[in-house]
Amino acid sequence: xxxxxxxxxxxxxxxxxxxxxxxxxxxxxxxxxxxxxxxxxxxxxxxxxxxxxxxxxxxxxxxxxxxxxxxxxxxxxxxxxxxxxxxxxxxxxxxxxxxxxxxxxxxxxxxxxxxxxxxxxxxxxxxxxxxxxxxxxxxxxxxxxxxxxxxxxxxxxxxxxxxxxxxxxxxxxxxxxxxxxxxxxxxxxxxxxxxxxxxxxxxxxxxxxxxxxxxxxxxxxxxxxxxxxxxxxxxxxxxxxxxxxxxxxxxxxxxxxxxxxxxxxxxxxxxxxxxxxxxxxxxxxxxxxxxxxxxxxxxxxxxxxxxxxxxxxxxxxxxxxxxxxxxxxxxxxxxxxxxxxxxxxxxxxxxxxxxxxxxxxxxxxxxxxxxxxxxxxxxxxxxxxxxxxxxxxxxxxxxxxxxx
Amino acid sequence: xxxxxxxxxxxxxxxxxxxxxxxxxxxxxxxxxxxxxxxxxxxxxxxxxxxxxxxxxxxxxxxxxxxxxxxxxxxxxxxxxxxxxxxxxxxxxxxxxxxxxxxxxxxxxxxxxxxxxxxxxxxxxxxxxxxxxxxxxxxxxxxxxxxxxxxxxxxxxxxxxxxxxxxxxxxxxxxxxxxxxxxxxxxxxxxxxxxxxxxxxxxxxxxxxxxxxxxxxxxxxxxxxxxxxxxxxxxxxxxxxxxxxxxxxxxxxxxxxxxxxxxxxxxxxxxxxxxxxxxxxxxxxxxxxxxxxxxxxxxxxxxxxxxxxxxxxxxxxxxxxxxxxxxxxxxxxxxxxxxxxxxxxxxxxxxxxxxxxxxxxxxxxxxxxxxxxxxxxxxxxxxxxxxxxxxxxxxxxxxxxxxx
Numbered sequence: 001x002x003x004x005x006x007x008x009x010x011x012x013x014x015x016x017x018x019x020x021x022x023x024x025x026x027x028x029x030x031x032x033x034x035x036x037x038x039x040x041x042x043x044x045x046x047x048x049x050x051x052x053x054x055x056x057x058x059x060x061x062x063x064x065x066x067x068x069x070x071x072x073x074x075x076x077x078x079x080x081x082x083x084x085x086x087x088x089x090x091x092x093x094x095x096x097x098x099x100x101x102x103x104x105x106x107x108x109x110x111x112x113x114x115x116x117x118x119x120x121x122x123x124x125x126x127x128x129x130x131x132x133x134x135x136x137x138x139x140x141x142x143x144x145x146x147x148x149x150x151x152x153x154x155x156x157x158x159x160x161x162x163x164x165x166x167x168x169x170x171x172x173x174x175x176x177x178x179x180x181x182x183x184x185x186x187x188x189x190x191x192x193x194x195x196x197x198x199x200x201x202x203x204x205x206x207x208x209x210x211x212x213x214x215x216x217x218x219x220x221x222x223x224x225x226x227x228x229x230x231x232x233x234x235x236x237x238x239x240x241x242x243x244x245x246x247x248x249x250x251x252x253x254x255x256x257x258x259x260x261x262x263x264x265x266x267x268x269x270x271x272x273x274x275x276x277x278x279x280x281x282x283x284x285x286x287x288x289x290x291x292x293x294x295x296x297x298x299x300x301x302x303x304x305x306x307x308x309x310x311x312x313x314x315x316x317x318x319x320x321x322x323x324x325x326x327x328x329x330x331x332x333x334x335x336x337x338x339x340x341x342x343x344x345x346x347x348x349x350x351x352x353x354x355x356x357x358x359x360x361x362x363x364x365x366x367x368x369x370x371x372x373x374x375x376x377x378x379x380x381x382x383x384x385x386x387x388x389x390x391x392x393x394x395x396x397x398x399x400x401x402x403x404x
Numbered sequence: 405x406x407x408x409x410x411x412x413x414x415x416x417x418x419x420x421x422x423x424x425x426x427x428x429x430x431x432x433x434x435x436x437x438x439x440x441x442x443x444x445x446x447x448x449x450x451x452x453x454x455x456x457x458x459x460x461x462x463x464x465x466x467x468x469x470x471x472x473x474x475x476x477x478x479x480x481x482x483x484x485x486x487x488x489x490x491x492x493x494x495x496x497x498x499x500x501x502x503x504x505x506x507x508x509x510x511x512x513x514x515x516x517x518x519x520x521x522x523x524x525x526x527x528x529x530x531x532x533x534x535x536x537x538x539x540x541x542x543x544x545x546x547x548x549x550x551x552x553x554x555x556x557x558x559x560x561x562x563x564x565x566x567x568x569x570x571x572x573x574x575x576x577x578x579x580x581x582x583x584x585x586x587x588x589x590x591x592x593x594x595x596x597x598x599x600x601x602x603x604x605x606x607x608x609x610x611x612x613x614x615x616x617x618x619x620x621x622x623x624x625x626x627x628x629x630x631x632x633x634x635x636x637x638x639x640x641x642x643x644x645x646x647x648x649x650x651x652x653x654x655x656x657x658x659x660x661x662x663x664x665x666x667x668x669x670x671x672x673x674x675x676x677x678x679x680x681x682x683x684x685x686x687x688x689x690x691x692x693x694x695x696x697x698x699x700x701x702x703x704x705x706x707x708x709x710x711x712x713x714x715x716x717x718x719x720x721x722x723x724x725x726x727x728x729x730x731x732x733x734x735x736x737x738x739x740x741x742x743x744x745x746x747x748x749x750x751x752x753x754x755x756x757x758x759x760x761x762x763x764x765x766x767x768x769x770x771x772x773x774x775x776x777x778x779x780x781x782x783x784x785x786x787x788x789x790x791x792x793x794x795x796x797x798x799x800x801x802x803x804x805x806x807x808x
Contacts, residue, residue, distance in 0.1 A: 039756045040752065042760075046760070048740065069755060078749075084746075084749055086744050323474065341490060342488075345444070345482075354443055356445040356446075359450065359763065
């Protein structure tokens with residue numbers, strides 16, 4: 001039977017592993033970092049750079065934001081998020097749940113779903129597992145996410161347990177409605193093979209052209225609840241599994257121990273996605289536990305405030321020490337920003353309030369993350385991942401050792 | 405005797421003319437629009453696009469802004485504005501005067517120069533003809549401008565006359581100090597021929613590697629003062645001549661009649677530069693009077709607020725009528741933005757507060773201006789400029805006829 005995505009493991013080194021995810025729109029090498037294009041654009045970075053220079057194969061779109069603006073009817077009329085935004089490679093959409101639950105004062109939770117007020121105009125809106133599946137189907141992403149409830153990072157046992165139960169019931173409803181919309185006429189995407197997408201799957205492959213759906217494991221910092229959530233989510237059955245509810249305010253040690261506890265129990269034959277994480281160190285730690293996919297706004301968000309990721313640690317371009325520094329952001333980076341522009345020039349642009357500072361630093365940061373994953377895959381491929389990780393971490397304090 | 409720039413007239417159609425300006429860094433075809441890179445960057449547009457796609461040969465840098473930030477000592481240490489910013493083709497720098505005179509409340513004018521307070525930190529600063537020449541020499545622009553006083557557009561006769569006299573005295577002092585700094589050791593730029601600059605003059609040509617200096621004609625809306633300013637500026641002797649003090653608040657008919665009066669009297673064998681102008685219509689009008697060079701912030705400034713120049717007139721992307729419009733900004737434009745993105749998408753980015761709206765619209769606008777000048781040169785070349793201009797103007801009311 002044909003399937004929506006194909007996942008193959010191509011190598012491993014300890015728990016760390018390399019693989020390929022083939023979607024109807026692109027071949028993705030894992031471990032992969034998915035840059036976040038919240039509102040259908042990568043903040044400050046034109047798609048041309050993501051395609052031609054960075055060769056990103058998959059990006060993230062946020063259902064909550066696009067649902068509110070431009071609105072799902074507009075995107076439907078314009079042919080889905082790919083056609084609307086012109087990004088022809090793969091897209092993963094989140095379910096909208098995480099953003100809604102961030103609106104603490106603006107929402108009302110029920111068994112049915114979540115009522116909330118739009119952060120844009122205050123209008124009353126409603127999201128449910130069913131609506132989320134319908135919206136993600138119209139967005140036309142390659143990978144959709146189940147609609148879950150995400151408790152706070154420091155949630156107590158009982159609250160987490162109750163939330164987990166709801167998430168499991170919503171996972172079943174998500175799956176049911178997802179399967180229905182996949183079977184409706186017009187649900188199979190068309191026009192997948194474009195000139196901008198040389199890495200797309202050739203027509204005639206084993207894929208069925210439909211969306212894939214990932215389930216989400218919750219349970220906060222409670223190991224047994226993580227296990228329970230994992231087992232019951234796998235029981236529902238998804239094309240891939242995500243770990244949610246980490247990097248939401250808890251201690252870093254909690255995240256790492258939850259990963260250590262949970263990841264080995266996840267199905268080996270499906271992609272494993274750690275949502276919303278994280279720093280370069282977090283990525284390497286999670287890869288070493290067997291995670292395949294990541295997304296995070298850090299590269300672009302930091303880029304807009306002058307934060308720069310480098311192979312010698314994070315720096316902040318506002319620091320006066322860079323005023324006359326002719327060196328690139330990262331001497332070991334081969335991105336188009338590091339090949340051309342100096343720290344002195346980028347600091348000047350930042351200080352002068354020029355948006356080109358955000359444009360260029362965000363570009364470097366995303367390139368840095370994608371290169372880190374490229375190097376990670378290579379290290380796993382040659383069985384050198386532990387040493388690669390050790391060396392990478394050892395160098396992170398060379399720049400601005402007191403942090404930024 | 406070798407010279408700093410070489411200007412050749414290559415064709416004409418009425419008063420309109422085509423030509424080439426060869427500087428030590430690039431070959432510039434005229435009439436030319438020079439995009440404005442105020443602080444050493446083009447707001448929202450990476451130099452890569454200006455070079456590779458738009459093939460801009462010369463841009464503008466603002467002495468006032470760079471003098472204050474990052475400061476001239478920083479730029480000197482980093483090897484001048486080209487090396488600092490990585491823009492390898494030609495740069496024209498203004499004298500700083502225009503910006504200082506815009507700070508009405510913050511300046512004190514004397515025969516010697518202008519004392520003013522920095523708009524950044526309120527510190528007391530001083531600019532004079534001599535200092536402006538020294539600063540522009542350190543900036544290392546191909547074309548420097550004389551330090552002038554710019555009276556308001558509606559200045560009365562006596563005030564304009566008095567200002568004009570000062571501008572002539574300052575023109576002489578500018579010329580004197582300019583010549584001195586050109587002869588100082590290290591004044592001749594080095595490292596002019598880079599891989600990013602395939603259009604640079606070959607070493608061994610007739611150019612002397614020094615900067616060129618343009619004089620500025622003032623006189624507000626008073627014809628006889630314009631004539632007097634022109635004659636006395638030409639008497640001082642410059643490599644090119646600019647018309648200043650237009651598009652500063654006066655009626656459009658005043659600008660056009662000043663051009664009609666002044667341009668035919670300007671030396672034919674030197675480049676003629678209309679400073680800070682203007683709309684596409686203004687450019688064509690001025691070209692028809694014999695102007696060769698333009699600069700204006702409109703393409704990028706409008707781009708940041710959603711204003712789009714098109715061959716059917718200006719539109720504003722905020723307009724709700726574009727919400728579901730799948731067509732490009734300008735169907736006749738071949739720029740990378742119009743080849744890829746829709747009005748609907750760009751409007752969404754603007755409404756969502758994404759900086760990519762400014763990035764993409766500014767890109768199109770600058771490309772539109774550069775293409776307009778390319779088409780203008782072609783029309784002059786084939787003796788079809790009057791019809792070209794007539795057709796262009798006739799179409800400008802097709803979009804949003806009531807204006808934006």
